[in-house]
Amino acid sequence: RELAGSERRKKREVSARHDCFTVSLVGYTNTGKSTLLNALTGSDVFVHDMLFATLDTRTRRWVIPGWGTVLLSDTVGFIRDLPHHLVASFRATLEEARQADLLLHVADASHKQVLEQIRAAYRVLEEIGIEQKDTILVLNKIDLVSDRSRIETLLNVHPTAIPVSAHTGEGLDRLTAAVREALSRRMIELEVLTTIDNGRLLAFLAANSEVLSREFHDSMVRVHCRIAAQHLGFIRHLGGKTNWQEIPEDEAIPTGAVE
Ligand SMILES: Nc1nc2c(ncn2[C@@H]2O[C@H](COP(=O)(O)OP(=O)(O)O)[C@@H](O)[C@H]2O)c(=O)[nH]1
Ligand SMILES: [Mg+2]
Structure with a gap:
């Protein structure tokens, strides 16, 4: 009952925001989605902070220089055995992703199982029927990958992915340009x-x-x-x-x- 209420509230909230493009950070847990949200939006204040607080979903204004403002939303990571207390947040998160104009699928390039995690996250997108949505694959944490040929290997499998580090800021300008281009197509x-x-x-x-x-x-x-x-x-x-x-x-x- 609680859960249905938060989903309904979420739907209303999401549909009221048609004045801006929305971008959702999705992906396996611990890949750096929240860190990336902070890195991209800087010190900007939270949007609708009160409403989202209960849902563990955070949305910030992201000003893309010379282009405009988009709303960037953090989401709960995709993971099989979701702790019970996060289920409602997770549902709300999926609704957020479903309404988004663009998804940033964040993966941890330094993780041994990165390819499996990318596959697992795509399976979740498929399960909720949004695998067709415009998606940019982001290979985060490249600062932890000392052997750069590993990145090349990942790029062979996912040639349009964008390597970044939310910590050092490397690649964030390219990511911003890619988001700008993806949204400009709309x-x-x-x-x-x-x-x-x-x-x-x-x-x-x-x-x-x-x-x-x-x-x-x-x-x-x-x-x-x-x-x-x-x-x-x-x-x-x-x-x-x-x-x-x-x-x-x-x-x-x-x-x-x-x-
Ligand atoms: N070295 C490094 N660590 C990162 C980077 N991005 C995130 N992290 C770390 O990875 C952990 C998980 O990050 P978080 O943003 O909470 O992941 P989320 O679960 O996807 O939101 C934290 O300890 C971050 O400090 C990065 O680019 N480089
Ligand atoms: Mg997070």
């Missing part, structure tokens, strides 16, 4: 035409889009930007005339592509 290129005195709309675009260009004609401004499709309605509501197209798939850089 974005549209938009031209907005409005009057130059439409401060609310221009401020909204500045805060929520990647502005590619601004052209001024008399009292009008045409803003060309990349923005999440979900903002279209609000932009029109603010008086913008819009003209948009889906960003073509082949213009997006593949997630975790090795240069």
